[in-house]
Amino acid sequence: MKxxxxxxxxxxxxxxxxxxxxxxxxSLGLVSAIVFGGGVDAVVxxxxxxxxxxxxxxxxxxxxxxxxxxxxxxxxxxxxxxxxDLILFPTTARTRELSAMSAVDLNTGVLTDISGLEVSxxxxxxTRPIYEGKVLEKTVCSGKPVMATIRGRAFPKPEPDxxxxxxxxxxxxxxxxxxxxxxxxxxxSAVNLGDAGVIVSxxxxxxxxxxLVPPAGxxxxxxxxxxxxxxxxxxxxxxxxLGGAVGASRAAVDGGYIxxxxxxxxxxxVVTPDLYIACGISGAIQHLVGMRNxxxxxxxxxxxxxxxxxxxxxGVVGDLFQIVxxxxxxxxxxxxx
Amino acid sequence: xxxxxxIKQVPDSEAKVKADNGQxxxxxxxxxxxxxxxxxxxxxxxxxxxxxxxxxxxxIGPESAREALKHALAMGADDAILVSDPALxxxxxxxxxxxxxxxxxxxxxxxxxxxxxxxxDNGAGLTPAQTAxxxxxxxxxxxxxxxxxxxSVRVERVIEEGRQNVSAKxxxxxxxxxxxxxxxxxxxxxxxxxxxxxxxxWSLGDLGIAAPAAIVKRAELMNPPVRETAVEIxxxxxxxxxxxxxVEKILAEKVL
Numbered sequence: 001m002k003x004x005x006x007x008x009x010x011x012x013x014x015x016x017x018x019x020x021x022x023x024x025x026x027s028l029g030l031v032s033a034i035v036f037g038g039g040v041d042a043v044v045x046x047x048x049x050x051x052x053x054x055x056x057x058x059x060x061x062x063x064x065x066x067x068x069x070x071x072x073x074x075x076x077x078x079x080x081x082x083x084x085d086l087i088l089f090p091t092t093a094r095t096r097e098l099s100a101m102s103a104v105d106l107n108t109g110v111l112t113d114i115s116g117l118e119v120s121x122x123x124x125x126x127t128r129p130i131y132e133g134k135v136l137e138k139t140v141c142s143g144k145p146v147m148a149t150i151r152g153r154a155f156p157k158p159e160p161d162x163x164x165x166x167x168x169x170x171x172x173x174x175x176x177x178x179x180x181x182x183x184x185x186x187x188x189s190a191v192n193l194g195d196a197g198v199i200v201s202x203x204x205x206x207x208x209x210x211x212l213v214p215p216a217g218x219x220x221x222x223x224x225x226x227x228x229x230x231x232x233x234x235x236x237x238x239x240x241x242l243g244g245a246v247g248a249s250r251a252a253v254d255g256g257y258i259x260x261x262x263x264x265x266x267x268x269x270v271v272t273p274d275l276y277i278a279c280g281i282s283g284a285i286q287h288l289v290g291m292r293n294x295x296x297x298x299x300x301x302x303x304x305x306x307x308x309x310x311x312x313x314x315g316v317v318g319d320l321f322q323i324v325x326x327x328x329x330x331x332x333x334x335x336x337x
Numbered sequence: 338x339x340x341x342x343x344i345k346q347v348p349d350s351e352a353k354v355k356a357d358n359g360q361x362x363x364x365x366x367x368x369x370x371x372x373x374x375x376x377x378x379x380x381x382x383x384x385x386x387x388x389x390x391x392x393x394x395x396x397i398g399p400e401s402a403r404e405a406l407k408h409a410l411a412m413g414a415d416d417a418i419l420v421s422d423p424a425l426x427x428x429x430x431x432x433x434x435x436x437x438x439x440x441x442x443x444x445x446x447x448x449x450x451x452x453x454x455x456x457x458d459n460g461a462g463l464t465p466a467q468t469a470x471x472x473x474x475x476x477x478x479x480x481x482x483x484x485x486x487x488x489s490v491r492v493e494r495v496i497e498e499g500r501q502n503v504s505a506k507x508x509x510x511x512x513x514x515x516x517x518x519x520x521x522x523x524x525x526x527x528x529x530x531x532x533x534x535x536x537x538x539w540s541l542g543d544l545g546i547a548a549p550a551a552i553v554k555r556a557e558l559m560n561p562p563v564r565e566t567a568v569e570i571x572x573x574x575x576x577x578x579x580x581x582x583x584v585e586k587i588l589a590e591k592v593l
Contacts (some may be wrong), residue, residue, distance in 0.1 A: 010498045067503075068466060068476050099476050100466035104431055109553035112461040125556060131458055135361060138557035148362050178475035179505040182491070186499040198593070199464040242593065253515075260515045261495070274592040286350055291396040292564060295593045298583070299568070314586055315568045316579055326580035335593075 001028040001119070004056075004084040004145070006075070006099075007035050007047050008092050010066070014043060017152040017244030019050040024052050024117060024155040025088055034078065034087075035070055038064030044168050049160040055168040056082075062175035066095050069168035079106055084145045088125060089196070091149040094262035099147045107142025113270075115154040124148075133270045133289040140175045153272050167232035191245050191261050198244025199273045199294070201264055201288075202320075204251040205280020205301065206231030209321045221256075228257035231321065235279055238328045241337055246290075247271065249281045265290020277327075279320040283308030302322065338390035338446045338485065338507075342381040342414065343437055343468070344374035346398050346405035347457045356558035370405040373453025375520035378409045380483060380513040381451045382521070388485050391415040393444060397425060397436055403536055410531035411523030417534065418444070422541045424548035430459070432549035434467035439544040441472065449490065452512040454479060465512040475505035481516035 003025040007018045019022040033052035035043050037059065044055050058074050075098065089095035091113045099110045116127035116303035124146050125138050141147070193199060207228035216318055231288065232246065239246045248262040264271050265287040276294035281287060283299075291297065292311055299312035300320045309315045316323050331337075348354055352366030370378075381392045394409035394417040396402050406417035420440050428436070439449050448474075456464030469476035480492035481500070491504040495514050523531070541548055571586065573579035587593070 010496070013498070015497070036556070039403070065501075067467075068478070072470070075464060088518045093479055093494075094505040095475060096462050097466040100463035101470040101476070103463075104434065104467050104470040109429055109431065110461065110463055111553065112463065127559075129561075130460055131348070131361070132350065132460065133561065134354040135558045136354045136561055137555050138559070140556050141553050178509075179477065179503050182502040182504055184499060184501045192497050222555070275587065285353070289561075296587065296590050298587065304570075309568045309570075310566050311564070312566075312568045313590075314583060316583065317570060317572075318576070318579065323579060325363040326576035327583060330577070330580040330584040334588060 001086060002084045003028050003030070004032050004034055004079070004082070004087045005052070006087060006089045006095065007033050007043060008090050008095050009040070009043050012037070012040065012042055013048060015090045015092050015192070016157065017150055020152065020155045020157050021088040021090055021150050022047070022051045023158040024150060025086070026158065028119065032056060032084070034075065036063050036074060045165070046160070048166045049162055049164050050160045051161070054165065054166050055069055056171045057168050058171050058173045060173040060175065062173060062177070065181035066100055067179050067181065068097045069179065070173070070175050070177045071098050072105065073176065074171065075102045076105035077174055078171050079145055087145050087147045089147070089149040093128050097148050099149055103143070103147055106143065108143070108145060108147060108253065109141040110139055111139050111146070111148040113151050114148050115151045117148065129270055132265070132286060151272070152192070159212070174305050192246055193245055193262070193264065193269050193271045196245035196271065196273050198239065198242040198275045199247040199264070199271055200235050200239040200242065200244055200277045200279065201247035201249065201272065201281060201291070202232050202235045202252055202258070202279050203249035203281030204255065205320060206235065206257060207254060207255065208280065225256050228252065228255060231280070232258055234324045234328070236275070238324055238331070241328050241331045241335065242275070244273070244275070250284070278308050278312070279324055281308050282306045283311065338384060338388050339444075339446050340381045340384055340390060340392045341441055341444065341447055341450045342374070342378045342392055342409060343450060343452045344377065344393050344394055344396050344405055344409055345371045345456050346396065346402040347371045350457055356560050359558055361558065368401065368404065370408045371453055371456045373455055373457070375412070375453070376513050376515060376517050377451045377453040378414060379413050379520040380480070380511070380517045381449075382413045383518065384449065384483060384485060390448070395437065395440055396420070397428070397433060405535055407531040407534070408523065410534050411527040412521055413527055417536045419536050419538045420544070421538050422548070427551045427554070428549070429551045429553040430461050430463040431467045432551055433456055433464050434471050435546065435549045436544065437464070437468050438471040439546045440539060441468075443539070443544055448507045449485075450508075450510045452510070454512050454514055465510055469510035472510065475509045477503055477505055477509055477511045480511050483511065483513070483517070527550050555575060
């Protein structure tokens, strides 16, 4: 099996599932990593340390910002000349576009967001979620190379081997671009729930604290959002102590309490953390399919009949505004923070 | 501007979708316009309002998918086209892109094609970029804001790391995310107009293409494993006592 792994990074910051893709590739044989960008020596070095046997590099100012057209053209040319059997990608906003376009160039297909990959004879069979994760499908691609984007945390991450190096080969750059990147702003809503080991999530209940008195001059809706933001501040503190990320239910996102990027389930994301703490989330089916694969689920809700308790290992029937800060304090004490 | 909003019909997101003897079933739940595609229609209508022109809703699907197109018409789309052909039963994302590209070319003179970010059924999210690739047009994916000015389009793209401003010359293919704004509700007038609208049906013959062969195929369907769900309720006299007990339990599970 000739496996290539595309290392997805943003300004040199690598999406961790790229390393998990190298780990998956190594289980099938030798791995050639692919690194595109401008000034990417550190990414190449890291790819070797994470197990790549060789690296193909396109380091060019024209590739400094990710843009689909030149990246896809460069990848397609590389794949045409090297004929890999399989190209693995982490699943990100960029790789969905990149793999999609390159698959058109190479007349092959992409298996997206896969959580399993089996070899059966000379066929690769991937497992992936459909219908928001309500159903799983096993799927095959008859084109070559098979392209697959892997779900974060679905495959083990290889331990880096500091100082390991190898041969990096330069590849030709296809620089023609149809888009211009004019600027970038980091935002407080930038969050990658797919890679989080711990997620603390809030739902509609986060706004439900009548004892909080909002600043004067807010109308009812503004007061509700203000209350919810105080609630999410508590959730953020707990997530912080646990080194985790903040998630949210659709109700919280639709209520304007927190940006969409935090949403779990439905039109949001499927997440698989080791620990998922649901605060003030009742547990609509769309939310449940988004988080039910978490290793350990803890639910805090005032309503003992909330469906979320059916998914939880531990539950607290109570007020999240009291329980969450107490949990933060207790974890701080226990974890020595 | 001539704008096309690409939509699909899917089972409602509340539906209890299951694998049943190798088939997907969703009981008596309704089929609706893919929720992400409502944002595509909304984004297209916003651009029509900003710059003038028309919005055409385009859908590949069976006859019953007319209902999804009617929803787009009721929201305010000017017209709708259904691409329907028995030969399209087995279509993968790049196949769908080739069919949509042929339909977009047949419409002719299109300035902008708007997609939702993904569908609720397959959920691969590949078709927008693949359609752009087949057309040879720029792809502006995951747009949270769109601004058209003098033959160019600039979007604010929402990615894992933050927001990026990206521009391209028209014609272009866009996909939109929720921050484009809540999809408008169909108006009473809109619903009346939609109920009377004639929706042309284009076959592969009309598009002058053969059915694209599926490269990606389903081999098996499974229901996700059901988890043991015996919840242990942690109780105590004060929040502090509850918290300490819960922390002990969580730490004992060795997930941290």
